[in-house]
Amino acid sequence: MPVPDLSSLPAPQIIEEISFEAILSAMMDDATARFAAAGVAYDVGNLETDPVKIVLEAAAYRETLLRARVNAAARANLVAFSTGSDLDHLAAFYDVTRLDGEADEALRRRVILAISGRSPAGPEDWYKTAAMRASPRVKDVAVYRVGTGPDIRIAVLATDNFGEPDAALLAAVDAEVQKNSVRVISDRVTVLSATSATVNVVADIWLLPTTPMTVFEGLEANLRAALASEGGLGFNVTRSWLAAKLHQPGVQKVSLSSPVADVVVDDGAAVKVGTVALTFKGRDR
Template structure:
């Protein structure tokens, strides 16, 4: 689900220091040599002191030790600075940051989902809109809601709410849709003129079929592993508006031991509207033989 803000695209904040142990060592060594030369002007009997090549020299050992301590201190300062930034916060640090916006972590909720809810809470502050307010309400209603799209069709006054679920194939169950509807129609949420149509975002189930050729030394379980690899990959990629492209899903079948894949169904890419998600149904492989 898009929240209009991609935290991963933000530049590294200036408050985060670039750390380099070698730079610190070199700086401290130069400072030591400068101080030594200043002392030699006062005490001419002091010899020239160049410790740059003497790893066993006490001055070098102390410098390296103190430089490493400084590096650890700077790293800890960086960590503390990151903990106050939404893009970098995680765990209990993120919990503390989120609660400032009246957003508390739900049982079992991931950091990524919690960050999404924080952004939606900020974007949807107005009780009279925008749509991010209703998105926030839906995401807050149940941990099973992975993402949601809120939209109107043309000039229709109805507000469509497409729910993408963590349940099998992303299909929102009747129970989950009921929970979402109850949350949206709460008297403290629903505006007087708003009417909702709540439905599962997964409305298209695509059955796949393909011809497969194996390498001569591939074992008999290769086809099954290829199908599993595809299913696992789609479980990660499947989301609202994600097209099922032939080149993408055939490439996921090209595991070790597979020589060639030719898609036979569907005949073309399956395009998903922004408010819908695609589920993969049956996967039918046709073993055509072995070849190099």
Template sequence: MANAYVTVDLSTLAAPEIIESLDYETILADMLVDLIARDSTYTALVESDPVYKALEVAAYREYMLRQRVNEAAKALLLAFAQDTDLDQIGAGMDMQRLTLTPADDTTVPPTAAVMESDDDYRARIQMSPEGYTNAGSIGAYTFFALSADGMVLDVSVTVPQPGTVMVSVLSRDGDGTAAQPLIDTVTAALNDEKVRPLCDTVLVQSAAILNYSINATLEIYASVDKDAVLAIAQANAQDYANSVHKCGQAPTLAGVYAALFVTGVQNVTLNAPGIQADMVAGDTQASYCTGILLATQVVS
């Protein structure tokens, strides 16, 4: 079963021509040239001159106005839209943002709902054409599974034998193991008569979790703020772990080293029992970082 719909990596797209590259000093210089062309008596303007000050105000306001146009243009583009602007794009595709945790008005103060992130919502909007018909392709099964419940972080679709579709679900909870209620929800969504082709048998399971940890010693230059460097490295390592917490993805040594080798670090040593070699995850598996332990050593 092949996926006929290949998503474009939106993060690699250059900004469209409608997005201007703005520079206040350039705008001010253009205004000065325009003014002198209209009236040559202003050729000797200095910064303290009231006319010069008026041009500075005008240039700044033009800069802000054109920047607002840039922001308005971005708000209409899937790659750049955020928050309610992205909701409007989703509505045009008949796609609502999923609720991860419902609002709770019984708490004091009331607890707001936790909603699907912009990045996850954007990815589903991009895949939404897969939902125009029933399932059948890998992309369609992926779309319908991701849309079944907000707690679905990722899915993989495999074909263990002809006519059988296996959907592996990675949950947002804990290490990603999908609990039975979530599996049941996805199963019901994929077996809806408007979704599942008659010739397919759809099975749903939890993704198998591959645990690992990151244990490293960072050699840090004495001239830098050790705590600040450590905090940045810790955050980078967590971001990297999150980025590979997907079906069929796993960390590599190169990725871990790159995450930890931040400005101020002279060398990185990975220690046991943390990750010591590249990990490989099958389509029905997902990696999960159980912890990040970083030690420091100051070097001159």
């Protein structure tokens, strides 16, 4: 079951819109009505120096701050909005603890996984939760069964090293998912790298007449960084995507000769960049 996207939910009704002008207007209307009931004509509300308006402006501002504080307290109790120590307390309710250096968004995702993975018999999210708490370096995980037997594969994608997990990260994940408190007794679990496909890039590059050579020199690093940022499990690396990432500002033309076809992977695999051979072909208008 996919992890729910909380950002797609409508705004909760417990959090109301705040408008200083609307609050002030309601207070001014109330004051005018009270003066009228007392038989007093009040017609100076538009004057900036009117003492009644000055006092009500201060009161409206304080009410705006109070409502904002109530809204903040409401958000702190919702997984989708909670941050910092408030999110830590929500996570603790689901037996999830923030890892060293872990950002709020990563912790929030693990909380949601922990909730959805609590059903019995080791569902996908159960193992995924365990794998992702092994290290903050785990960017994503794919869990799948080989055939109909007890063999479970856990494919790991790293946050660093362009997605390729090193031996230490794989060992950390393996140690976590093999615990008696995690692994279902009938399962045989194997941890492996998710980056099972490699794309080698060969391309000719033309620059515009005034483009500095530093643009060409940085193309490989930009390409690797783009795949690390945008790629992930199930992300297909197409020829058009590669050409677009090489076509940085200042590049006039890109002629891609490798790969000769799109690199397509399944949902449990990721693509990594192998060798990158770029040839500067000159300048063109």
